[in-house]
Amino acid sequence: MSEQARRYSAVAIVLHWAIAFAILLMIPLGWWMGDMAEDGVVSDGIFRAYQLHKSIGLTVLALSLVRLAWRLLNPPPPLPAHMPGWERFIAKAIHWAFYALMIGLPLTGWLYVSAGWSEHDDQPLLVTTHWFGLFVVPHLFGLPAAGADVREAVADTAMSAHSLMAWGALVLAALHAAAALKHHVFDKDEVLADMVPGVKPPFQTEPPAKDPIRLAVLGVGLSITAVALIAALFAWADMADGSQAAPQQQSTIAITEPTPTAPDASAPVANGWRVDAARSSIGFGFTYTDDINGEARFNGRFTRWRADIVFNPDDLANSAANVTIETASATDGVAMHDRALPGPEWFDAAAHPTASFRTRSITHLGGANYRAEGELTIRGRSREVELPFTLTIEGDRANMTGQTSIDRRDFDIGKDTDADDSISRDIEISIRVEATRAS
Ligand code: HEM
Structure with missing residues (x-):
């Protein structure tokens, strides 16, 4: 010293x-x-x-x-x-x-x-x-x-x-x-x-x-x-x-009136629901694994989408939801990912600007539990998907949350980018919707 x-x-x-x-x-x-x-x-x-x-x-x-x-x-x-x-x-x-x-x-x-x-x-x-x-x-x-x-x-x-x-x-x-x-x-x-x-x-x-x-x-x-x-x-x-x-607030969810795109065009519009943009989200989650950090989890969401919803718990045959998502709005907050997601390897937003989910049937499983079955289309490829969800309706407000998982290879997402499977094949989708009765 x-x-x-x-x-x-x-x-x-x-x-x-x-x-x-x-x-x-x-x-x-x-x-x-x-x-x-x-x-x-x-x-x-x-x-x-x-x-x-x-x-x-x-x-x-x-x-x-x-x-x-x-x-x-x-x-x-x-x-x-x-x-x-x-x-x-x-x-x-x-x-x-x-x-x-x-x-x-x-x-x-x-x-x-x-x-x-x-x-x-x-x-x-x-x-x-x-x-x-x-x-x-x-x-x-x-x-x-x-x-x-x-x-x-x-x-x-x-x-x-x-x-x-x-x-x-x-x-x-x-x-x-x-x-x-x-x-x-x-x-x-x-x-x-x-x-x-x-x-x-x-x-x-x-x-x-x-x-x-x-x-x-x-x-x-x-x-x-x-x-x-x-x-x-x-x-x-x-x-x-x-x-x-690119503030996220800019990209609000397009709120739509219920439209005749629901399965039964003659269904009473009285069962239409208006999505509360600020309280609703469509998210996706995946894991990334590398030698340095092990498994890292990422959660992203789509910031621009619209949902046309006609729903009556007592008339499920005439209830339906059509969701349209702007694929270019996918983000998980990591700049590198946000730049890549709309690209040709992932959502290919230039060729396929939207993805969609259209329900074919909705089944009540008891209590607040339901299951929607429908067609999910991403990058022009369609697959049947089941979406279990819970729903509570209080007065004119409805609260819905649902989760499902897809195999991204079914939609050709990221098929050439990760031959080593560092990005999980299973992508979790989580949906949260708060809606008010439109009429
Ligand atoms: C000289 C060293 C540092 C100073 C003076 C400093 C100062 C601060 C301050 C004032 C905040 C805001 C806290 C609040 O919201 O009340 C903050 C947040 C944060 N800092 Fe640091 N920080 C330092 C080093 C680091 C380091 C080394 C890391 C990570 C490797 C780090 C990561 C973060 C993160 C992730 C946040 C959270 C921001 C948020 O999401 O709210 N900081 N820091």
Whole structure:
């Protein structure tokens, strides 16, 4: 261990400012991403913002560990002799609390993404982290393979801690900056000048001898920090632009009046239902397996579809649903997937812009349980599909949820892309409809 220095080393100063500015940038970026996700915005920009946040955050973790090791090996300059004991105690406590946050904040973020559970949708969402697009960062503790309850609990705890620590970092930063200014302005000592290159201590001292290596490390280190920060700010501005491009809210479900496309054109329109777009969804789920992360689950949905529904529980023979889905609206929130899904390997939206499901019969199984049988057509290929669902009708409101599973090979979806079967063949379809009586 080296002897206690008279001033901070150039490495300590560069790491101090790189970490400080990164954290100050990361906090509003984290809040912004969270707000976007909470509003259901799914876009390339948001996906890239998450990747940027995770990449900078993991860099902060690495730099903080280096900074901690550096500090243990190179003790900082002593606190000014005039400082009373209580102030020394608080100064030291704040410094160590900072180290705890610099390491705890990124670790809890990493833990959260490893759990692969979305706090916003309250469902599994495992996204691979690419460090600045250069390599894949593994998930921690094999969490993706854990049960849903464990993943949800870890995600909840990790994100609460992450959020709390971000506030903690802001409070500590304010106290820390106020204390440094107090030293400079009122105590007129060298505390602030020690850490801010170019600032002279408020009293006359013999200037330290110029050290070219120290100046070079400071110059290069602080310049890289400044360039990286400016680049991150530009990238964020670009992502914010991109996030406007495809907000999910834009794509509302087309709400239709019941139409004569129901099986019996003479069926009384009185049994028509109007879909409540905001509370309804058609989702799909699949798994992706690779050697690094094991099995990852993805959940997506179609953001544009319409359903013509005629339904009367006492007249199932004349009840029917015709659903038409815009295949180009498939999204699972992962930009790479969202770009690929409409392409020729997957939904081939250019040649087959819509997929459809038309019921042929609906059977009451008892209680709230029903089964619809009908024809599902995707990419021009039709297959008979059974859709078990539950339905409750209270007054003029109906609530329906149903799940089924299809083999994507039946529809030629992704047949050439994944000879290794990394993407599951079984695709789960989940449907949730809230509707009100149209007439
Ligand atoms: C210096 C390090 C970091 C800081 C200062 C930071 C800050 C923040 C903040 C302030 C939030 C918003 C929390 C809230 O909504 O209350 C957030 C969210 C988040 N952070 Fe970090 N973070 C850091 C590192 C990381 C790392 C290393 C990862 C992952 C590898 C990560 C992943 C996330 C994720 C996924 C969210 C959730 C956004 C959402 O969906 O609501 N963070 N972060």
